[in-house]
Amino acid sequence: MLELKNVSYNVDEDGGEIEIIRNVDLEIGSGKLVVVTGPNGGGKSTLAKLIAGIIKPTEGRIYFNGEDITDAGITERAQKGIAFAFQQPVRFKGIRVYDLIRIASGKRINTAEACTYLSKVGLCARDYINREINSSLSGGELKRIEIATVLARNAVLSVFDEPEAGIDLWSFTNLVDVFRKIRESSEERSILIISHQERILETADEIVVLRDGGIGAFGRREDILPGLIGTSSAVSACSRLASEGRI
């Protein structure tokens, strides 16, 4: 489905070059749920942006269903079936939740259909469908709307960058179910989730640990997860909430 071959991403800074992604080889199979984890600044979001086409690799190639998409733009990749939920969702002026879900679905959908996506992320659809996606939304609301729009795309490959961030425990449980259902519903659709959450790591078929821009470990969940438990790459929801003083 998706294959990264020797992908590197460098940026120029103060005359020197810094390597943000280094020689990454990665294959995500059809119907797989892959979780990418690793320390802050490890390069996870950068990897997601490379996959969505928001930035282009300085070296290496990216293949999607056998086709070389390294030079394809954002729109083209989206149309080929790659969806991406941002770590930090974007706010707009005047664009409503319904508008974004309609655009994401790529067809004329009615409000009731649009609402089903909001319900999946635990938002009471009636209250949100006509809200503007502006600064009046809270961080958690915005994040859940972002996830809902990506669900509405029904994409072949959906990439979620830290979907759990800012989301309460109840919605979080629901969310894990949503990912599991997508995973079970189709042999063709794959999901790539960037996450530090144990509960999400537990649902993975495969786990990638990204460290200093390179792949630290990659393999089946059963093989990788035991080595991660207790490290900062696998935080359980309860300990996270406790440390934030929320429970």
Next chain:
Amino acid sequence: MVKLDEIQKRLMAEVADLHKVPEGAYNLRVNGESAGRQSSENIEIVSKTDVSGLEIHIKPGTKNESVHIPVVLTQSGMKETVYNDFFIGEDSDVLIVAGCGIDNCGEQDSEHDGIHRFFVGKNARIKYVEKHYGSGTGRGKRILNPGTEVYQEEGSTVEMEMVQIKGVDDTVRTTTAELKEGAKLTVRERLMTHGSQNAVSTYVISLNGNGSSADVVSRSVARDDSYQKFDARIIGNAPSHGHTECDSIIMDRGRILAVPGLEANDLDAELVHEAAIGKIAGDQLIKLMTLGLSEQEAEEQIINGFLR
């Protein structure tokens, strides 16, 4: 609708949402002449005798009624100045829809300067909607210079919606308002300029009465080589609240000048001005492109939302 040709009908639909003769009181002005008028029991429309224009008298206590006074110009080279006075009775609650559409297919400039004065009685409430629209492929310009004067008595409320999205080459809009005790004014302006269009919008709002308030919000987009100036002045002469906001997107070689003007002559006048001008945010474009839109489609969605 009364003896209107297709272009005139289209303009009526654009500026006043009129697809047929409106309900309630109305006056339709086409190429300098009345093409239909109707007064109602509570709203009387009469022609002025000294200058071109109308007097609209709304009886005290009139509720849930509307007045439509759209203007269309389809004759190239036509220039007119029209004076309309609205006398709005105490405790009434009405909708007033004005608006002007110019279709110019000729070589000469067409111009409509509408001077509207509103005398708003005590505790009366009006919503005033004014849309401007231009079309036609002629080299002659489409020019609109609206002047609006608002005099608000105690406790009155005026809500104005001004929209100019397409086809007007040159506009100088001047709005002045004087508010007495407890009066409230809100203005929502939506403006988009293209080509080498020019639009200037000036407000001078005097908050003279205790507890009066004004809120002026302009959203605008300047594309191509167009130019806009937004000049909003609020003068607080009493304990009052004033807020102006200019939120603009520039594209291509568009230019915008926002001039803040706040004058507090009373210790308890609270006045705020906000202005933001910039191009479309890159992350907004990227987000919509990841949903499958082309860059151009994404721009359109962002602009449409912004001017909604």
